[in-house]
Amino acid sequence: LMLVQGIAAFVGLNSLNGATTQVTGNVLPSVKSAGDLQSLLGEYRTNSYRQHVRASEAVKAEARKLAADTEKKIEQATKDYAKLISDAEEKKAYDTFVKEWKAAQQSYAEVQEMLDLGLPDDAVDTFIGATRDQHRKASAALATLITVVDKQAQNASAGARSTFRASSTLMIVMLLVGIVGGLA
Secondary structure (H helix, E strand, O other): HHHHHHHHHHHHHHHHHHHHHHHHHHHHHHHHHHHHHHHHHHHHHHHOOOOOOOOHHHHHHHHHHHHHHHHHHHHHHHHHHHOOOOOOHHHHHHHHHEEEEEEEEHHHHHHHHHHHHHHHHHHHHHHHHHHHHHHHHHHHHHHHHHHHHHHHHHHHHHHHHHHHHHHHHHHHHHHHHHHHHOOO
């Protein structure tokens, strides 16, 4: 009876360890990375916008540099996120985000080209029109990815709770069987 009880405890703890490892090793890093990407997209849009306001050339140059630095951070965070993908649904959402972000980058590059050519009015029109729309598509794709990751977190949490309940129930049953067997 003690052997069966020990095996049940071992299996339960092993299963709980698997659920915990899934949460801490994959789900939490994915949630953090997706959140970081969301923040970086907002920062990029803000820095890009600062190039269009009335300000000194030094302020505009600083905004351009910050936007370029942020774009590099987005690229690195996107590459790092790819290593965390754990299922087909997440991969699909990630691929959609990558596609939409590439289109947004292209639109931002077109705006920058207009600025470089001395066409600030055209640059502003594009920035507040097509570029904004494409940025929103990239943000929406990222929000979808975050939704997928949140669902993974909820599933992992539910799995851990279920494993704990099953292990606890089995332990109680085994203890009761041991007590009844000892009284008989």
